[in-house]
Amino acid sequence: MWFFRSPEIAFGEDALDYLSEIQGHKAFIVTDENIAALGFVEKVQAQLARASIETAVFAGVEPNPSMQTVRRGAEAARACAPDWIVGLGGGSSIDAAKSIWILYERPDLEPDEVAPLGDLGLRQKARFIAIPTTSGTGSETTWPFLLTDTSEHRKISLGHPEDIPDIAIIDPLFVSELPPQITADTGMDALTHAVEGYTSQWRNDFTDGLCLKALQLVFDYLPRAYESGRSDPEAREKMHNAATIAGLGFGNSMAALAHGLGHALGALFPVPHGRAVGLFLPYTIEFTFRGDMPTRYAEIARFLGLPAASEAEGAASLAQAIRSLARRVEQPTSLREAGISLQDFEARLPQLVSNAFNDSSTVLSMRFPSEEEAEKVCRYAFEGKSVNF
Ligand SMILES: [Zn+2]
Numbered sequence: 413m414w415f416f417r418s419p420e421i422a423f424g425e426d427a428l429d430y431l432s433e434i435q436g437h438k439a440f441i442v443t444d445e446n447i448a449a450l451g452f453v454e455k456v457q458a459q460l461a462r463a464s465i466e467t468a469v470f471a472g473v474e475p476n477p478s479m480q481t482v483r484r485g486a487e488a489a490r491a492c493a494p495d496w497i498v499g500l501g502g503g504s505s506i507d508a509a510k511s512i513w514i515l516y517e518r519p520d521l522e523p524d525e526v527a528p529l530g531d532l533g534l535r536q537k538a539r540f541i542a543i544p545t546t547s548g549t550g551s552e553t554t555w556p557f558l559l560t561d562t563s564e565h566r567k568i569s570l571g572h573p574e575d576i577p578d579i580a581i582i583d584p585l586f587v588s589e590l591p592p593q594i595t596a597d598t599g600m601d602a603l604t605h606a607v608e609g610y611t612s613q614w615r616n617d618f619t620d621g622l623c624l625k626a627l628q629l630v631f632d633y634l635p636r637a638y639e640s641g642r643s644d645p646e647a648r649e650k651m652h653n654a655a656t657i658a659g660l661g662f663g664n665s666m667a668a669l670a671h672g673l674g675h676a677l678g679a680l681f682p683v684p685h686g687r688a689v690g691l692f693l694p695y696t697i698e699f700t701f702r703g704d705m706p707t708r709y710a711e712i713a714r715f716l717g718l719p720a721a722s723e724a725e726g727a728a729s730l731a732q733a734i735r736s737l738a739r740r741v742e743q744p745t746s747l748r749e750a751g752i753s754l755q756d757f758e759a760r761l762p763q764l765v766s767n768a769f770n771d772s773s774t775v776l777s778m779r780f781p782s783e784e785e786a787e788k789v790c791r792y793a794f795e796g797k798s799v800n801f
Contacts, residue, residue: 416618416664417573419542419553423582423653428455430581431541432462439465440494440516440538442485442509444473447501447545452586456500456543468492470512473501476560476567476678477508479523486515498541499577502598503549503685506542507557510575513540523559526570534574542577545586547637547651548598548686550605550659552580558675567679569772576663582656584649592638595651596741599634600690602626602655603734604670607693609662611700611708613776622661624715629654631716631737638741669696669781672774673790676767680760683750691744691793694731696777698799699789701727703779731798746796757794764790 422430439460441453448471457467470485489497489512497516499509514526517534526532542552551557556571590598609615610623629650636647667689673696674689683691701707701723710726713719718733720726735745744750747757765786768774774781781789785801792799 414616415573417555417576418660419577419580421553421580421582421656423656424649425584427581427583428459428543428585430579431456431459434463434465434496434579436463436465436495438492438494439467439496439498440489440492441467441469441498441500442473442512443469443471443500443505445471447471447505452500452545455585456498465496468494473505473508475504476558477504477511478560478562480562482508482511482515482523482559485512486519489513489516490519493537495538496541497538498543500543500545502544502546503551506544506549506551507559509542510540510555510557511559511570513538514572514575524561524568524570526572526575528555528572532572532574539578540575541579541581543581543583543586544652544655546590546594546598547587547648547655548601550602550655550663552577552582553656553659554663560679566767567675569675580656582652584645584652587648587652588645589642590648592641595638595641596634596743597684597686598655599630599637599651599686599741600738600743601686602651602658603630603634603737604674604686604689604693605658605662605667606630607697607712607730607734608668608670608773609658609665610712611778612662612666612668613778614666615708616665619661619665622657623665624712626654626658626661627712627716629657631733634737635740666776667773669700669774669777672768672771672777673764673786673793675771675773676764677747679767680764681750681752681756687743687750690734690738691747691750694734694745695789695793695799697727697731697734699781699785700777700779705778707778747790747794748796752794754794761787761790
């Protein structure tokens with residue numbers, strides 16, 4: 413038995429207006445200072461006010477939210493007793509909101525005790541709305557979330573299928589002025605979700621089409637959204653849709669090795685999530701297709717109109733197309749280009765590999781690397797050379 417899970421999704425222009433139609437008394441909005449400064453909180457509050465829903469705001473989420481932050485957020489939520497929790501922001505805010513929601517419902521739990529086992533018993537007190545303000549993480553459609561254990565320099569993947577949002581608002585209003593750098597970083601995340609969702613061990617009939625469509629949208633619209641930004645609302649809307657579609661895809665299958673390595677890298681070096689996973693993606697494709705199992709990279713390549721007469725040619729042309737796209741949006745294509753020195757790389761390589769082995773995404777790769785192989789992939793990624801061993 414298998415499941416396909418999805419929130420109710422309002423998308424397109426004026427999707428935010430849907431908040432004026434929901435039933436409730438009080439909403440607790442979880443966000444960060446930057447989003448609050450952009451005036452987005454007021455836009456959300458205005459629609460909730462039309463539904464006679466009072467609001468309280470917790471704007472204390474930092475990038476890569478810590479367990480301390482979500483504990484503080486949950487205390488604030490308990491003091492206000494909302495019947496809606498709203499996660500407004502990028503992946504960090506939505507992830508923090510999920511955790512705060514769980515701790516609000518289940519004060520007996522510690523933040524790192526949320527595992528996908530048994531019943532969690534959510535929705536006794538509140539339901540959950542996710543409103544992404546970047547086009548990439550897909551966290552508005554998925555249940556796993558990341559918290560940072562600041563004492564151990566480690567990101568912990570947590571979550572339970574019950575914590576999938578009830579409603580996702582995919583309104584291009586929130587991304588019309590997204591800066592180019594964040595557009596590129598998060599766009600590469602969406603791309604990686606689509607490729608890995610299509611090729612992980614848990615890929616399935618329900619998610620394949622979503623992953624392929626998302627990929628096509630990213631290849632067509634990410635360069636436009638990056639280069640033209642505000643003056644290209646169509647590209648913005650398509651990228652916003654692509655990120656959520658890729659989220660539904662990989663959220664109902666799974667990510668793979670590029671996410672395992674990307675998470676590991678992000679915990680050791682200040683490389684944003686999307687940039688990290690997007691950087692590793694072509695190297696993991698080159699590594700994976702050399703395994704014995706069919707990898708389906710050629711299917712993706714054919715769908716995108718790339719040369720793919722054989723599995724090898726398809727994988728190579730897909731990896732190449734991803735590197736070209738990354739260069740077009742001025743993303744680093746090697747760890748060296750990402751600003752990591754050889755000395756720091758060598759010093760942290762054992763930790764990088766060990767973090768990657770502790771990541772659930774790594775386990776679901778079609779080809780599971782040995783420790784030595786994972787090190788080799790990282791060395792190729794450092795130098796920016798195609799994986800060939
Ligand atoms: Zn991701």
